[in-house]
Amino acid sequence: MLLVGSLVVLCGLLAQSSAQLAGLPLPLGQGLSLPLNQGLPSDPTGHLAGSFTDALSGGLLSGGLLGNLENIPLLDIIKSGGGTSYGLVGGLLGTLTSSIPFLNNILDIKITDPQLLELGLVQSPDGHRLYVTFPLGFIVKVKTPLVGNLLELAVKLNITSEVLAVKNNQGRVHLVLGDCTHSPGSLQIILLNGSTPLQSFLDSLTVILTKVLPDLVQGKVCPLVNAVLSHLDVTMVHDIAELLIHGLKFVIKV
Secondary structure (H helix, E strand, O other), X not given: OHHHHHHHHHHHXXXXXXXXXXXXXXXXXXXXXXXXXXXXXXXXXXXXXXXXXXXXXXHXXXXXXXXXXXXXXXXXXXXXXXXXXXXXXXXHHHHHHHOOOOHHHHOEEEEEEEEEOOOEEEEOOOOOEEEEEEEEEEEEEEEEOOOEEEEEEEXXXXXXXXXXXXXXXXXXXXXXXXXXXXXXXXXXXXXXXXXHXXXXXXXXXXXXXXXXXXXXXXXXXXXXXXXXXXXXXXXXXXXXXXXXXXXXXXXXXX
């Protein structure tokens, strides 16, 4: 009887302990796994964002962006006035060369040493859009055959594009280019080399470049960005588009 009584007491204690433990939280890492939504990609480390900017950068470079910038006929555009929107520019060029008449025929202005710097990526507050910044740097050289380089200007300019996710009639998702323009106030023009007597020349040229360069560079970058988006890896596009459509954050680093 003593043995039976002891077993009864032991079973009662075990039942009470189990009931108490049932009300306590489980230690970290020992809980039951929650079912994952297999329809949406998971990207906790921001790898997808990095892959996206790498793909854009590589696509722009392989698509000939730097060569396109070097081949901008800057002098011809300035001389012609670039159409009605640049009417003032043609007048400025006349003023610029009036003090040194021979420059009008032998002056050469070219873009050299273009660079695409590290891209920036920001996700909109609602999570449905991406804003990609393309920072560009290059040198504008002003020279003549006899004298050589007259001026060298370092130029930096950011082009910012909006990327959206859309679904077509078949339910397939893809990325499209929204607004694409130069970032206001991002244009920087710094004198690298030049002679002090050419200060008035430099001032006039800076005014001209400030007016024409942003639109010229934007015209080379934005169409190429659109082309690169259409040729990105299908899996990456699908994953990014699904996250954007659902407004989920995946851009960790700006």
